[in-house]
Amino acid sequence: MTVATEFKEVDVAVAEAPMVVKDQTPFRRFLSDFAESKVAVVGFFTFLIIVFIAILAPWISPTNPYDLASVDILDSRLEPGEKMMTGTVAWLGTDGLGRDMVSAMFYGLRISLGVGALSGLIALCIGVCVGLASAYFGGRVDTIIMRVVDLQLSFPAILIALVLLATLGKGVDKIIIALIVVQWAYYARTVRGSALVERNKEYIEAATCLGLSHNRIVFRHLLPNVMPPLIVVGTVQVAHSIALEATLSFLGIGLPTTEPSLGLLISNGFEYMMSGKYWISIYPGVALLVTIVSINLVGDRLRDVLNPRLAR
Amino acid sequence: MSVYIIRRLLQAVVVILAMSILVFAGVFMIGNPAEILISDDADQAERQRLIESLGLHLPFYLQYLRFLGRALQGDLGVSFVFNEPALLLILDRMPATLELAFSALLMAIVFGIPLGMWAGLKPDSLASKSIMASSILGFSLPTFWVGIMIIMIFAVILGWLPSGGRGETRELFGFDVSFLTADGLVHLVLPAVNLALLKISLAIRLTRAGTREVIHQDYIKFARAKGLRTGRIIMVHVLKNILIPVITVLGLEFGSLIAFSVVTETVFAWPGMGKLIIDSINRLDRPVVVAYLMITVCMFIIINLVVDILYSVLDPRVRLQDVKG
Numbered sequence: 045m046t047v048a049t050e051f052k053e054v055d056v057a058v059a060e061a062p063m064v065v066k067d068q069t070p071f072r073r074f075l076s077d078f079a080e081s082k083v084a085v086v087g088f089f090t091f092l093i094i095v096f097i098a099i100l101a102p103w104i105s106p107t108n109p110y111d112l113a114s115v116d117i118l119d120s121r122l123e124p125g126e127k128m129m130t131g132t133v134a135w136l137g138t139d140g141l142g143r144d145m146v147s148a149m150f151y152g153l154r155i156s157l158g159v160g161a162l163s164g165l166i167a168l169c170i171g172v173c174v175g176l177a178s179a180y181f182g183g184r185v186d187t188i189i190m191r192v193v194d195l196q197l198s199f200p201a202i203l204i205a206l207v208l209l210a211t212l213g214k215g216v217d218k219i220i221i222a223l224i225v226v227q228w229a230y231y232a233r234t235v236r237g238s239a240l241v242e243r244n245k246e247y248i249e250a251a252t253c254l255g256l257s258h259n260r261i262v263f264r265h266l267l268p269n270v271m272p273p274l275i276v277v278g279t280v281q282v283a284h285s286i287a288l289e290a291t292l293s294f295l296g297i298g299l300p301t302t303e304p305s306l307g308l309l310i311s312n313g314f315e316y317m318m319s320g321k322y323w324i325s326i327y328p329g330v331a332l333l334v335t336i337v338s339i340n341l342v343g344d345r346l347r348d349v350l351n352p353r354l355a356r
Numbered sequence: 357m358s359v360y361i362i363r364r365l366l367q368a369v370v371v372i373l374a375m376s377i378l379v380f381a382g383v384f385m386i387g388n389p390a391e392i393l394i395s396d397d398a399d400q401a402e403r404q405r406l407i408e409s410l411g412l413h414l415p416f417y418l419q420y421l422r423f424l425g426r427a428l429q430g431d432l433g434v435s436f437v438f439n440e441p442a443l444l445l446i447l448d449r450m451p452a453t454l455e456l457a458f459s460a461l462l463m464a465i466v467f468g469i470p471l472g473m474w475a476g477l478k479p480d481s482l483a484s485k486s487i488m489a490s491s492i493l494g495f496s497l498p499t500f501w502v503g504i505m506i507i508m509i510f511a512v513i514l515g516w517l518p519s520g521g522r523g524e525t526r527e528l529f530g531f532d533v534s535f536l537t538a539d540g541l542v543h544l545v546l547p548a549v550n551l552a553l554l555k556i557s558l559a560i561r562l563t564r565a566g567t568r569e570v571i572h573q574d575y576i577k578f579a580r581a582k583g584l585r586t587g588r589i590i591m592v593h594v595l596k597n598i599l600i601p602v603i604t605v606l607g608l609e610f611g612s613l614i615a616f617s618v619v620t621e622t623v624f625a626w627p628g629m630g631k632l633i634i635d636s637i638n639r640l641d642r643p644v645v646v647a648y649l650m651i652t653v654c655m656f657i658i659i660n661l662v663v664d665i666l667y668s669v670l671d672p673r674v675r676l677q678d679v680k681g
Contacts, residue, residue, distance in 0.1 A: 195371065198660050200612035202619070203652060207375075210637050210645050211382020287498040294500045295622055295634050307500075314504060314623075317512060318519065326508070329501050340496045 077349045087341030094335050098154040105147035110302075139312060139324045148309055149331050155305040156332070159216065160286035163223035168278055170224065171231020176262050176270075178232065179239035190236070193229045201226045201288060209297045219298050223285045234277045238270040272350035279343035283336045290332055306332040361665065368657045372650070376427070379649045380420050423646070432650065433643030437636070442647035446629050452522060453628035456620065457613040459544055460552035464606055467552075468559020473590070473598075475560060476567025487560060494557030499616055503550040503623035510546060518543050520625035547624040551617060555609055562605055566598030573597075604667050611659045614652065 079085055097104065138144055178189040196204065208222040242248065243266065251261045290307030292298030294314075299305050304312070306328045313324030407413050414422070423433065432443045475484040511519035522543055570576065571594065579589050618630035625631070629648060636644040 199653075199656055200615045203612075203615040203656070206615070206618065206633070207379060207649055208382075210633075210649065211379060283496060287496070291498050291500050291619055295619065297634065297637050310501070310504065317504070317508060322508065322512075325504060329504060332501060333497065336496050336498070337493075340492070344492070 074349060078345055081345045081348075084341050084345030087338040087345075090334060090338040091342060094153060094331075094338065095157065097150055098157045101150040101154045105144075105150045107144045107147045109143040109148045109151055139309070145323060145327055148304065149306070149328050152304055152306040152309050152328060153331060153335070155216075155299065155303055156286055156289060156307070156335070159220060159223070159289050159299070159305065160282050163220045163289075164227065164278065164282045164285055166220075167224045167227035167281070168231050168274070171228040172235050172267070172274065174228070175232040175235025176239055176266060179236045179243055180258070180262050180266065186236075189232065193232050193236075196229045197233070201284070202291065205288060205292055206297070209292060214297065214300045216299060216303055219289060219292060222292075223289060226288065227281055227285060230277060230281060231274070234273050235270055238273050239266055242266055242269045276343060276347040276350060279339060279346055283339040283343065286332070286339075287336055306335075361661075364661055364664075368661065371657060372654060375653045376424065376650060377420070379646055380423055381416070427650070432647035435636075435641055435644045437639050437641045437644075442643040443651075445644060446632065446647055446651055449627060449629040449632050452626060453614060453617050453621070453630060456544070456547055456551060456617050456626060456628060457610060459548035460555060460613050461606060461610055463548060463552035464555035464559045464609075465603075468556040468606075469563050469599075469602060471556075472560040472563025472602075473567050473594070476564040476571070477590070479564075479568065488564070491557040491560045494553045494560075497553075499550065499554065499619045500623055502553055503547075503620060506546050506550055507623070517546050519546075520623075522627055547620050547626050550623070551613060551620045554616070555606065555613065558609065559602060559606060562602045563598060566601060567594060570594050570597045600667075604663060607663045607666070608660065611656045614655065 174189055178186045204226050205222045208225060212218040251265050289298060293305050293307030294311040299308055309328035310325050317325050435442050435445055438445055471487050475487045478484050507519045510517045576593055579593050617628060621628045621630035622634055633648040
């Protein structure tokens with residue numbers, strides 16, 4: 045899958061698009077473009093399944109891993125496929141406290157995805173508003189905002205998260221704040237970049253001449269036209285924030301033990317790995333990996349479809 | 357240019373000051389270290405004496421001013437846990453982290469650039485496609501996860517390499533380093549690879565993009581028309597032109613290597629400053645946390661400045677200038 049050849053294909057598809065009679069709505073054209081890459085389609089459906097598992101976790105998990113009454117310490121460190129005291133088969137084994145790994149992972153996915161998506165969404169809103177304002181008003185507002193963005197982006201995300209979490213402490217709210225602070229600048233820069241190009245086009249001028257309010261121009265005219273790159277960055281950022289959250293939780297400075305995300309499950313299993321009890325760490329790791337890779341595959345394809353000229 | 361540097365330095369001072377307030381205020385808010393440090397059997401008088409000796413009874417702004425005044429004299433406080441100056445504690449661990457980061461940087465250059473050139477020169481070959489596919493993986497896999505996998509495969513299953521620690525060290529210019537002894541080198545391999553993976557992927561992508569851009573330039577066509585050997589064209593004409601941006605970006609990434617070493621050091625129990633900060637956060641060892649964050653931020657600002665200046669020296673087309681505010 046070389047990027048170059050796909051660029052050509054996409055360019056041709058875009059050039060020929062007006063002549064295609066069947067797929068006329070832009071959305072259907074987008075769908076068929078997207079589906080050209082089988083890998084991306086697989087990635088998309090994998091991600092969909094993961095999302096369903098995450099949402100339905102309390103109902104489809106074989107056991108409730110956080111109900112202390114149903115967790116039996118005698119079940120601890122069972123190998124995959126062994127039966128637990130209650131008679132339920134632990135298909136992926138149990139962890140050090142006797143919790144069924146399948147259930148723990150389902151719940152872990154729920155927390156990982158939830159934290160990733162929520163922080164991504166809030167960061168997106170903040171970044172979009174700031175980026176649009178920066179591009180639309182220009183001048184001093186723009187300079188100040190971009191200074192802050194540049195300054196922040198010159199530090200790696202993990203360092204900023206470390207500073208914040210070292211100062212704020214543990215907790216779901218804290219890690220969401222940290223992830224928002226880390227991410228907003230990416231959105232702001234992306235939006236500003238494409239909004240600067242759009243701002244000088246005739247339709248914005250026309251809207252200004254019509255005497256429309258700033259709000260209306262920015263949100264009804266400018267925003268829809270900067271959406272494509274935003275969607276791409278958004279998809280990739282969700283994967284990033286899930287990975288970052290897992291990393292921070294692994295380091296023990298992210299989520300508290302009462303809310304174990306995949307990162308924390310991996311971290312808990314790490315101490316048992318040396319003694320050959322691989323499953324406690326590996327399976328949550330695989331779940332994390334599949335989640336991140338599937339999102340990235342979708343994001344990669346979206347970038348090619350939505351913006352053929354945006355090279356990496 | 358000197359105006360630019362002076363401005364950047366002033367800007368750096370402002371950033372460092374702002375950072376120090378933020379960090380100090382934040383660290384000040386979490387937990388009360390007195391509860392952790394003072395044993396429950398201590399009587400009230402002893403308790404009071406300890407709190408006063410650590411300066412914990414003062415209001416926030418006084419604690420900050422005290423901290424700032426001492427920091428300017430190179431005193432970043434005394435670790436609550438180790439009872440040693442925090443600065444010394446960190447400087448003591450710094451060589452280990454720097455060694456790890458430099459090894460990773462070296463790997464990124466040694467592996468990333470040739471692989472990236474190969475992918476750029478023969479974009480349609482199977483090898484290039486696998487190189488690019490693995491670089492995507494290298495980007496998307498979390499460092500700690502890869503680290504665990506590496507330990508699992510090479511230390512637990514195959515048993516070829518040790519899973520953690522620094523091994524035997526030898527002194528070089530007054531610092532303990534691992535790469536001079538066989539035992540140390542063996543211990544260094546896995547963490548360095550783990551830390552380097554992300555940067556190798558980055559180097560591959562940058563080099564590939566650069567190669568593909570340069571290969572279509574007129575001077576390459578001319579060199580070919582002149583009848584130069586392919587090897588010479590690649591080694592001299594292509595490589596020279598792509599090296600500057602690649603090296604610059606990798607140089608900038610050196611800071612992020614130090615930041616990411618937090619993860620690698622925790623996974624591989626590498627006794628560097630990254631492991632120290634994680635331990636200190638969990639132990640509420642305020643002075644060490646503050647000192648680490650301040651030192652890292654300063655390092656970052658310096659690295660960014662140096663790379664910017666070096667860039668303009670290496671590539672005269674880039675003129676340093678300040679954006680007009």
